[in-house]
Structures are given as structure tokens and as C-alpha cells.
Amino acid sequence: MLTQIRSYERSVQLLLVNQFTINLGFYMLMPYLAQHLSGALGLAGWLVGLILGVRNFSQQGMFLIGGTLADRLGYKPLIVAGCILRTVGFAALGLVDSVPALLAASAVAGFAGALFNPAVRAYVATDAGERRVEAFALFNVFYQAGILLGPLVGMVLTGLDFRITCLVAAAVFALLSLVQIRSLPARRADHATHAGAADRESVLVQWRGVVRNRAFLLFATAMIGSYVLSFQVYLALPLEVRRLGGQGEFGTAAVALLFGASGLATIFGQTRVTAWCRARLAPGQALAWGLLSMGLAFVPLLAATAVGVPDEGIGRRLLAAVPPTLAALLLALGTMIAYPFEMDTIVQLSGDRLVATHYGLYNTICGIGITLGNLLTGAALDAARSAGMSALPWLALLVLGVACAGSLYGLHRAGHLTSTTAEPEPAVA
Secondary structure (H helix, E strand, O other): OHHHHHOOOHHHHHHHHHHHHHHHHHHOOHHHHHHHHHHHOOOOHHHHHHHHHHHHHHHHOOHHHHHHHHHHHOHHHHHHHHHHHHHHHHHHHHHOOOHHHHHHHHHHHHHHHHHHHHHHHHHHHHHHHHHHHHHHHHHHHHHHHHHHHHHHHHHHHHHHOHHHHHHHHHHHHHHHHHHHHHHOOOOOOOOHHHHHHHHHOOHHHHHHHHHOOHHHHHHHHHHHHHHHHHHHHOOHHHHHHHHHHOOOHHHHHHHHHHHHHHHHHHHHHHHHHHHHHHHHOOHHHHHHHHHHHHHHOOHHHHHHOOOOOOOOOHHHHHHHHHHHHHHHHHHHHHHHHHHHHHHHHHHHHHOOOOHHHHHHHHHHHHHHHHHHHHHHHHHHHHHHHHHOOOOHHHHHHHHHHHHHHHHHHHHHHOOOOOOOOOOOOOOOO
């Protein structure tokens, strides 16, 4: 892995470290924000939900804006601006206590992600060139490492004071901003053959061209399932562990095992899995196999429903820990298979034009899908408990994975996942 990292341009190496640091700062704070708002500040549950929802909406809902600005202004300014805004937002979350100020800080922190996320991915795709798939495999390693380490750092800091956590997270983003201002080369969106045309077009003309890219929209819709399934590591799987393992020390340790197994599997296995898939599978086939693996991740949980739940003892603990951990590992495997080819396919379907805008719209579509998917998953979990049908949510998630895998394989067979050469529409006088 280190050899691969050294083989890329310095800009790509910096962006990999950049993504690790972004996730480190984000995940050292966000898992503990709800507890701070409801505990230390004593806010009502609906206000906590509103503040967290504002952050999510200001990020997911504004990805298209961030991607469009990156294509028009260049990648570096948007990456730097996003990090600066997140510095301000995270510092404010630790220093203010009024609801309007908290809402504003949450919105700023979320919008920051909408600015730098599409720009970072488009920058990596541009500088990695024909080695995009391998570059995004490394990107996922650094991405997961930040997710794994961030909560551990946050737990230590929050044990002292949550305000310290906020200020340290803000300092991480401030340092990251300075490093990028100094060291990250400027990079304009699009190749030179398209840059002039892109600048002359209005934003609405560009958006209309992206929305008319039928193959891209079909791909984004089919990939929603991957995000709904992978998010269950944070939703359904911990809930299942807590349901069987309880809220005490064992339940906490089992949830930590869940996250640790998923993150470590990706860190140590991603590059090998990508190399294996690259040598044997077409991109569309890899995507389909990745989604199928993610769907099959819920088979251990489905099988566990056929086993009677012991009232207590080692049997109950094994049932609480083993099937969810196996599911997390299979979800990690599916993501390792699909993610690098997913990021590359977006570039392919964009025709190498307005790449950040395509990433932005893609993230927005998947973000909406995650929200709806989580609502339905939560409803299925509640319905399963009420009706005594514990297999229902796992069966539904299995069917979702198989259906999305079939859709992706169909798009692959029809040739809809290959490069398009979208011609820019003439600019409006």
C-alpha cells in the first residue's frame, strides 16, 4: 500500500491525508454532539433532532451547489473554503449554547462538507488519471482510518469536556486549511478542451445537461441501495446488538467490535480486494458483486432469527455479537469491491466533463435515498418487534441488495456504465 501511495503525484498523496484528517476531525465530534445537546445543554429531543437534521440537510442538500462551484472556480478554492467553514462551525458548536446559534453553527459545518466533498473526489479523479480505481481504493483506506480513529480520540477528549473536543476538531480543520493553502496545487475543473465552454455556459444549462444524462441517473438510483445497506452498520446492527446484548458494558463492547471489525477489514483488505477485482472483473460486474455481497451480509442475521434466543448466558451473548459482526464484515467486503469502481464510473458517465457537478448530484441523490431508506428500515424494525417477525427487516435488506445488484448487472449488460461523450449545450446569449 505504501508503494502504491508513493507512486502517485504529491497532490493525490496530500488529498489522501486530507480525507483522513477530515474524517478524524468530523468523527471525533459528531458521535458525541447529540449527548452534549441533550445532556449538558438540556435541549428537548426534537430540538436535538432539528439541529442534527440541519447539519445533514445543509450538506446533503447542497452537494450540487458545491460541485458546481468547484467546476467553475477550481477544486482547491472549494476544498480550502470548506475546511475554513468547518473550522468556524465546529468551534461555534463548542462555544455557543443558544438554539439559533447552534442551528447556524450546524448549518455552517454541514455546508462545509458540501463544498469540499465533491471537489476532493473530482481532484483525485483528475490527478490519478487512468489509475483512478486504485487511487479511490487508497482513498477508502484513508477514509475508513479516519472513521475508526476519530471516535476514539473524541471519547478521550469528551471525557474531559465536550468543548475541548470541539476546539480540537476545529484546530484540526484550521491546520488542514493552512496546509492546503500552502501545499495543494491549484487545479482547474475540466480539461482544457472543455474549460472555456464550461465557463461560458450558465449554471442552469450545465445542470440541465447533467440531469439529461439518463445513464448517470439510472446508475445513481441503482447505487442508492449500497448506501442504505452500508449505513446499517450505524443503525440496524447496533440496535440489534443492544436488543440482545443489553445497554451495559457487554453491549458497548459488542458495538465497538462491530465498528472495529468493519474499519480494520477495509484498512488491511481494500487494496488487495481492488487488485483482485481489477484483474478479473469488468467494472459493472464488480459493482454488481459488491451490491450482492452487501445484500448477503444480512443472511447471518436472518439465519439467527431461526434460533431461539436464550434468556441469558454465553449463548445470548454470542447471538448478540457474532451475526452482527459477520454482517459488518460482509458489508465492508461489498463496499471494498464496489467503491473504487463506483467513483470511477461516475467520471466515466460524466464524459470527463463537469465531474464535480456529477459527484455533487450523485451525493445528493444518494443522501435522499439514505434518509428514506433509514426511515423505512426503522419502521421495519419497529414493525418486526411489534408483530414478532424478527426476520422482516433482514429479509427486506437482503432483497434490496439482490435487487440493486441485478439492476447494476442489467445496466452493465446494456452498456450503460461505459464512458459517454456528452456534448455541451450551446451557451445562452
